Every structure is written in structure tokens, then in C-alpha cells.
Amino acid sequence: xxxxxxxxxxxxxxxxxxxxxxxxxxxxxxxxxxxxxxxxxxxxxxxxxxxxxxxxxxxxxxxxxxxxxxxxxxxxxxxxxxxxxxxxxxxxxxxxxxxxxxxxxxxxxxxxxxxxxxx
Amino acid sequence: xxxxxxxxxxxxxxxxxxxxxxxxxxxxxxxxxxxxxxxxxxxxxxxxxxxxxxxxxxxxxxxxxxxxxxxxxxxxxxxxxxxxxxxxxxxxxxxxxxxxxxxxxxxxxx
Numbered sequence: 001x002x003x004x005x006x007x008x009x010x011x012x013x014x015x016x017x018x019x020x021x022x023x024x025x026x027x028x029x030x031x032x033x034x035x036x037x038x039x040x041x042x043x044x045x046x047x048x049x050x051x052x053x054x055x056x057x058x059x060x061x062x063x064x065x066x067x068x069x070x071x072x073x074x075x076x077x078x079x080x081x082x083x084x085x086x087x088x089x090x091x092x093x094x095x096x097x098x099x100x101x102x103x104x105x106x107x108x109x110x111x112x113x114x115x116x117x118x119x
Numbered sequence: 120x121x122x123x124x125x126x127x128x129x130x131x132x133x134x135x136x137x138x139x140x141x142x143x144x145x146x147x148x149x150x151x152x153x154x155x156x157x158x159x160x161x162x163x164x165x166x167x168x169x170x171x172x173x174x175x176x177x178x179x180x181x182x183x184x185x186x187x188x189x190x191x192x193x194x195x196x197x198x199x200x201x202x203x204x205x206x207x208x209x210x211x212x213x214x215x216x217x218x219x220x221x222x223x224x225x226x227x228x229x
Contacts, residue, residue, distance in 0.1 A: 037165075037220075044223045045157070045165065045208050050216070059216040095164060104212035105155035105170035107177075112164055 002026040002108045004096050009113030016086050016117070022079040022096030022110055030054070030074035033099035035106060036081050038092040041114075046092075049081065050099070064090075086117045123211050125221035131199045131228055139224050140191040141209030147190035152211040154192035156185055159206045159223075168207075169194060196226075204228040 008020040022034070036048040049060045049070040058070050069082040079096050093114050097106035124142045131137035141154055148154060156169040167176040169185035172192065184195045192211070196203055209221040 044206075045159075045220045047210070047218050047220060057216070061217065100155075100167070100170050100176075103155065103171040103174075104153040104218055105167070105210060106157075106165075107167050107170070109164040109166070 002098065004098065004108060004110035006094060006096055006110045006113035009094065009115045011116045011118060012086055013119050014086060014088055014117055017082070017084045018086065018115060020081040020083065020094055020113060020115070022081075024077045024079065024096075024098070027098065027108075029072075029077040032101065034072060034079045035097045035099060036070060036079075037095045037097055037106070037109075038090075039095070039112075040089075040092045048094070051079070083115070086115075088117050091115060091117045121222045122213070123209065123219050123221040125207075125209060125224045127222065128225045128227070131196070131203075131226065133199060133201060133228055135199050136195065136197045137199060137226065138188070139194045139196075139207055139209075139226070140188070141193070141211065141221050142191040143211070148187065148192045148211065150187060152192070152213070154185065154187075155210045156183075156194045157208045157210070158203075159208065160204075165208065199228050201228050 003025045005023045035050045039045050051058045051070045067085045071080045093112040095112045096110045098108040100107035150172045157165040159165045173185040206223045208223045
């Protein structure tokens with residue numbers, strides 16, 4: 001059974017930094033692209049970032065480019081999102097999602113972790 | 120402004136059929152955009168319904184189907200049930216290695 005478990009969401013002040021983690025199990029992690037998707041409470045979903053199976057290719061939404069860094073450790077079956085220069089508008093649930101290969105879509109999702117940026 | 124467009128809300132009667140659309144503010148959606156669809160109920164993570172335009176994800180009942188209709192991707196739900204009442208999101212691949220979500224459609228079954 002595929003499982004994705006996010007952690008690291010806390011309350012942080014504007015301008016602060018935070019690293020989210022996603023622990024993956026139930027599939028061969030090092031064979032799949034992974035994504036981060038976020039959702040402001042009560043609002044819609046927003047794609048944030050992706051990383052290729054080997055970490056060699058990454059991409060970001062314009063809203064986070066230059067502030068967030070996605071990474072992975074295949075030896076630990078883990079995905080990360082380093083979030084710097086946080087803004088109040090970054091307050092959201094952050095989901096990690098497994099890529100459905102060859103389809104630019106997602107097939108499995110974690111339950112999400114809440115990041116609150118507030119003074 | 121949202122590049123990927125969806126109806127903000129829709130309603131369907133129990134047992135009825137509803138078609139939700141996913142379009143572009145400018146241009147037509149084709150299979151090259153790899154449209155996919157997701158269902159989300161309040162407080163829950165999204166659930167994948169459809170990928171690559173019309174392929175159902177594992178475990179998704181065949182009441183849910185996807186296609187291209189005219190210049191939009193569509194999600195059709197036949198025989199709507201009470202637990203289909205959810206938010207539905209589409210995703211399109213717009214090139215450059217990134218994807219974009221639509222604004223979502225809130226479906227009411229009543």
C-alpha cells in the first residue's frame with residue numbers, strides 16, 4: 001500500500017524558514033517524480049514544485065521560485081521542501097504527491113501538513 | 120486571473136448525470152494537455168479520479184469518466200450519489216515542466 005506522510009508544519013513568522021518532509025513507502029520511491037501541492041484553507045489547490053526520480057530536474061511555481069527548494073533522499077525514501085523567506089500568503093496545507101508516470105498528473109497523495117505564517 | 124477555468128459550482132439531482140468542464144482562458148484543451156481530475160471532500164486530501172484525459176485511477180467506479188468535448192476537458196458523473204458531493208479539480212500540463220490546477224468546482228447533490 002502506497003503511503004505518503006508529511007511532517008514539519010508549524011507556525012512560523014514572516015521571513016522565517018521551514019523544512020517539510022514527506023516519508024514514502026509502498027512503492028519504489030527512487031523510480032518516480034514527486035510533487036508538492038498546497039492549499040490555502042478554504043481555497044483551491046496550487047501546484048508548488050516537482051523533482052525528478054534522481055533529483056536531477058526540478059521545477060517550481062512562479063509564486064515560490066527563488067524561495068523554496070525541493071529535494072529528495074532516495075536512500076531514506078524521503079521528499080523535502082525547504083521554504084525560505086516565508087510570507088503570510090504561504091499559509092496553507094502542503095501535500096506531497098506521487099507522480100503518475102507519463103501523464104503529468106498525480107496518483108497518490110499524503111494527508112498534508114499545515115504551515116502557518118503569522119507574527 | 121485563472122489560466123485554467125472551471126465552473127465555480129454545479130448541482131445535480133441524485134441519480135442524475137453531470138458534466139464538469141475544464142478549459143483554458145485562451146485556447147483549446149486537447150489530450151496534449153494531459154487533463155486529470157481530482158475529488159476532494161472537506162478536511163480530506165485530494166483523491167485522483169482520472170488521468171491522461173480518460174483513464175480512471177485504480178478503484179474509481181466507472182460512473183466517473185473523462186473526455187474532451189469541444190475545446191474543453193470534461194468530467195462526467197453518471198448516476199450521481201450523495202457522497203459525490205465534493206470539490207472537483209482539474210489539472211492541465213501547460214508545458215515548461217509544470218502543471219496548473221483549475222479553480223475547482225463545488226458539486227452539490229440535491
